[in-house]
Amino acid sequence: xxxxxxxxxxxxxxxxxxxxxxxxxxxxxxxxxxxxxxxxxxxxxxxxxxxxxxxxxxxxxxxxxxxxxxxxxxxxxxxxxxxxxxxxxxxxxxxxxxxxxxxxxxxxxxxxxxxxxxxxxxxxxxxxxxxxxxxxxxxxxxxxxxxxxxxxxxxxxxxxxxxxxxxxxxxxxxxxxxxxxxxxxxxxxxxxxxxxxxxxxxxxxxxxxxxxxxxxxxxxxxxxxxxxxxxx
Amino acid sequence: xxxxxxxxxxxxxxxxxxxxxxxxxxxxxxxxxxxxxxxxxxxxxxxxxxxxxxxxxxxxxxxxxxxxxxxxxxxxxxxxxxxxxxxxxxxxxxxxxxxxxxxxxxxxxxxxxxxxxxxxxxxxxxxxxxxxxxxxxxxxxxxxxxxxxxxxxxxxxxxxxxxxxxxxxxxxxx
Numbered sequence: 001x002x003x004x005x006x007x008x009x010x011x012x013x014x015x016x017x018x019x020x021x022x023x024x025x026x027x028x029x030x031x032x033x034x035x036x037x038x039x040x041x042x043x044x045x046x047x048x049x050x051x052x053x054x055x056x057x058x059x060x061x062x063x064x065x066x067x068x069x070x071x072x073x074x075x076x077x078x079x080x081x082x083x084x085x086x087x088x089x090x091x092x093x094x095x096x097x098x099x100x101x102x103x104x105x106x107x108x109x110x111x112x113x114x115x116x117x118x119x120x121x122x123x124x125x126x127x128x129x130x131x132x133x134x135x136x137x138x139x140x141x142x143x144x145x146x147x148x149x150x151x152x153x154x155x156x157x158x159x160x161x162x163x164x165x166x167x168x169x170x171x172x173x174x175x176x177x178x179x180x181x182x183x184x185x186x187x188x189x190x191x192x193x194x195x196x197x198x199x200x201x202x203x204x205x206x207x208x209x210x211x212x213x214x215x216x217x218x219x220x221x222x223x224x225x226x227x228x229x230x231x232x
Numbered sequence: 233x234x235x236x237x238x239x240x241x242x243x244x245x246x247x248x249x250x251x252x253x254x255x256x257x258x259x260x261x262x263x264x265x266x267x268x269x270x271x272x273x274x275x276x277x278x279x280x281x282x283x284x285x286x287x288x289x290x291x292x293x294x295x296x297x298x299x300x301x302x303x304x305x306x307x308x309x310x311x312x313x314x315x316x317x318x319x320x321x322x323x324x325x326x327x328x329x330x331x332x333x334x335x336x337x338x339x340x341x342x343x344x345x346x347x348x349x350x351x352x353x354x355x356x357x358x359x360x361x362x363x364x365x366x367x368x369x370x371x372x373x374x375x376x377x378x379x380x381x382x383x384x385x386x387x388x389x390x391x392x393x394x395x396x397x398x399x400x401x402x403x404x405x406x
Contacts, residue, residue: 006249009256016260020267027274034281041288048295055302058309066308069315073322114318127348131336138329143322148354149332153347153363167354171322176314179307182299188309193316196323200316 044183051186058188065197071141072200075175077105078142079117082170085207086121089136093129097121114173118147122165124154130164137168141203144168331358331405334382341376343369349400358405359389365398374401 074081079102090097103118123130130151137144148167155161180186189197299306331353339348342362346369349361364370377386389402 003249005253006256009253009260013256013260013263016264016267020263023267023271024274027271027278030278031274031281034278034285038281038285038288041285041292045288045292045295048292048299052295052299052302055299055305055309059302059305062305062308062312066312066315069312069319073315073319114321127339131339134332143319145322145325146328146332146353149328149351150354151348151351153349162348173315173318176310179310182296182303186306187313189313189316192320193313196316196319197312199323200319 047185048183054186054188065201068141068201068203068205069197071205072143072203074142074172077115077117077172078170078206079119081206082119082142082144083121085140086119086133086137088207089140090123090133093125093133095123095125095129095133097123114171116169116171118167118169119144120165120167122163124161124163126160127151127162130162133164134166136204137166139203141200141206142170142172143200143203144170328353328355328358334405335360338377338380338382341380343372343376345369346373350402359402360405361390361400361402363397363400367399370399370401377403 083100083102087097098121100119100121103120105115105117123133125133134146134149138146146166146168148165150165151162152165153162335351335353335358339351339360339362342348343364345366346362346364349363351360352358362370362373364373377383383405385405387404389404390400391402392400394400
């Protein structure tokens with residue numbers, strides 16, 4: 001009878017210990033997993049909050065900035081618009097363009113999805129007007145880069161008439177087709193990109209102001225449920 | 233003859249067994265009590281965590297909706313970032329631009345009878361020429377370049393004098 005009591009007590013103790021061990025493990029596992037889940041959720045929440053704050057802050061400026069950026073680097077080859085700008089600017093100084101040619105189109109030359117085409121032209125006029133023309137071309141969107149500038153006096157004795165031969169590149173790049181998902185963290189402009197934006201903001205808009213930012217689209221992006229905002 | 237147990241009843245083996253059994257039961261109850269107490273706290277904590285997670289999910293849904301409302305802003309910003317990162321490549325090489333600006337500055341401040349003759353900037357060279365009938369003016373021009381400090385190094389490419397047009401100096405910059 002005593003032995004049975006003892007075995008019974010040992011049995012209860014073992015049962016209680018096992019119950020406590022397994023119960024404790026179950027609860028601690030649950031707590032650990034829920035803690036991880038909560039930490040992840042709070043992390044996502046803080047990223048979303050940061051993204052919302054950043055978007056709210058830039059909201060008022062972004063429309064101008066994006067227009068400036070698309071003017072500076074359009075989606076389609078801007079060679080005609082650039083030529084038209086050069087021609088009208090030259091005309092405003094009483095200059096006439098000669099031997100205008102648009103050279104080879106180099107696609108993706110810089111490895112950044114950029115395409116470029118070459119414009120060569122020449123014009124005769126006085127030195128001051130020619131340098132003013134160069135300045136206007138350099139300070140008007142879209143961005144053009146002079147590959148070579150040659151201004152030469154047309155008289156061996158020096159004089160009023162100079163010939164300017166310009167050789168410049170104009171650029172364009174296709175619009176992005178994917179945008180980050182809503183939950184992806186937001187990356188604003190880097191300092192370098194901000195400097196570029198400041199620089200291109202100083203450029204005069206192209207003469208024919210056509211908004212190149214598409215307003216809407218029903219196309220679906222491959223990795224996102226958000227419609228492609230840039231698709232025409 | 234009957235057996236007589238002279239030991240006190242407390243010390244009998246049966247009593248020791250009973251005492252041990254009672255002790256083990258007590259230990260069991262203590263462990264069970266501690267576990268139930270800690271377990272109850274654990275369960276409360278689990279419920280608390282679940283409530284917090286639900287709150288967090290709810291807040292995320294609200295934030296996601298608010299971000300979606302600003303989708304146009306985000307798209308425009310993304311577009312701006314895309315354009316500026318590409319323009320960075322184009323505008324990286326400022327050498328020719330700087331050369332042009334430097335020469336333009338020099339040629340804009342020429343002494344009276346010194347006139348620009350030519351200006352050439354390309355990938356291989358940067359050079360310009362000025363013409364003057366007056367050697368003093370030409371010396372004044374050269375001095376003004378030195379004083380301006382626009383160029384750290386200037387090379388005299390050619391110095392030509394002809395009676396009909398005067399002095400023609402060609403300079404190369406770097």
